Amino acid sequence: GLEQVIGAEALMRFSMISGEDTEVISPMEFIPLLEETGLIIPAGRYILDEAAKLCCEIQQYIPDFRMNINVSYVQIMHGNVERDILDVIKRYALKPDSMYIVIDDFGTGYSNFHCIRDMNPSYVKMDKDFTAKAMDNERDYELYKNIIPMVHSINVRICAEGIEKKEWRQKMNEMQGDYLQGYNQP
Numbered sequence: 001g002l003e004q005v006i007g008a009e010a011l012m013r014f015s016m017i018s019g020e021d022t023e024v025i026s027p028m029e030f031i032p033l034l035e036e037t038g039l040i041i042p043a044g045r046y047i048l049d050e051a052a053k054l055c056c057e058i059q060q061y062i063p064d065f066r067m068n069i070n071v072s073y074v075q076i077m078h079g080n081v082e083r084d085i086l087d088v089i090k091r092y093a094l095k096p097d098s099m100y101i102v103i104d105d106f107g108t109g110y111s112n113f114h115c116i117r118d119m120n121p122s123y124v125k126m127d128k129d130f131t132a133k134a135m136d137n138e139r140d141y142e143l144y145k146n147i148i149p150m151v152h153s154i155n156v157r158i159c160a161e162g163i164e165k166k167e168w169r170q171k172m173n174e175m176q177g178d179y180l181q182g183y184n185q186p
Helices: 027-037 040-058 073-078 081-091 113-119 128-136 138-152 166-175
Strands: 007-010 014-018 021-025 066-071 099-106 123-126 157-160
Touching: 007 040, 021 027, 027 040, 040 066, 040 073, 040 081, 040 099, 081 099, 123 128, 123 138, 128 138, 128 166, 138 157, 138 166
Parallel strands: 007 066, 066 099, 099 123, 123 157
Antiparallel strands: 014 021
């Protein structure tokens, strides 16, 4: 069928400019640092506001456009993510289902099963390295395949990250993942 863009994801990126040089710092480095220091909370609010503003602009062209916001366990435990989201939805007069909260990199780090139970997210994103392993290793594939109905059973949907090959998309459709995310070279 026809594929169409239904939304985008707000990503945090960080670069340092010194003299002529711009050094891009990997999220793998700066996100844990933000989490450990608690700075993820104000930084997260800033990203949320920017994402809502952009979503509002894009909805003039694509009325059902949605924006995904990744949240970390730290923001949920120590911030007030739900209130922050309601605030931006009001501020930009968005429909409530325009903003989606996503627990990032499911299967790694903090974001494991107890998170899903405690937080009741709209959906979880399967970590892209986990996805890649599942695509060429029988055991990982079985594990991945079985996580999907388990997560579905508590009414949480699944977004698979890193689907960048046609045959992977086919496999994910067979496994009944709800959303696929990948990077297309423009």
